[in-house]
């Protein structure tokens with residue numbers, strides 16, 4: 578499993594969730610690799626013709642095609658930790674998804690056919706992630722993703738971030754078919 582933390586904020590709520598997940602996986606001797614999007618060298622997509630048709634981009638020299646995609650394709654399960662931002666995911670998440678364009682090529686899209694995505698979605702405003710969920714539905718449809726499951730929870734900035742540990746634990750344990 579690869580754990581993809583999509584928050585730009587160090588020490589924020591996504592980091593707390595990631596730490597809880599990582600500790601749990603370590604305790605249970607389960608294999609995982611962490612990927613914090615804010616720590617990788619990732620450029621804005623340039624929308625060149627190659628990117629648009631899923632060829633390798635000739636212009637952008639970030640770490641996506643050389644390091645990150647080779648790391649990702651070793652995994653058939655992603656656990657994405659997602660803060661809700663203006664009703665969608667973080668900007669980093671969107672850049673990451675767009676920079677996976679070489680995986681959307683017809684000769685490589687098969688990677689998604691065996692991929693299971695689990696998303697832990699959180700935010701301050703209940704149900705404000707509806708557009709994000711619809712986006713995932715569409716992403717699943719055009720990539721042919723094997724499965725997509727999610728949990729959501731809302732927290733109160735006043736009461737602090739008391740996230741539902743048991744819910745997250747059950748979610749990690751859940752086998753996806």
Ligand SMILES: Cc1cc2nc3c(=O)[nH]c(=O)nc-3n(C[C@H](O)[C@H](O)[C@H](O)COP(=O)(O)O)c2cc1C
Pocket residue numbers: 584585586589590591592660661662663664665699700701702703705706
């Ligand atoms: C610009 C901005 C927009 C936000 N929009 C939403 C939103 O639409 N829905 C929501 O539930 N929370 C929203 N939030 C609250 C964040 O989800 C919350 O601050 C969260 O803790 C951020 O995750 P992080 O701490 O892991 O970075 C927003 C926060 C910011 C900074």
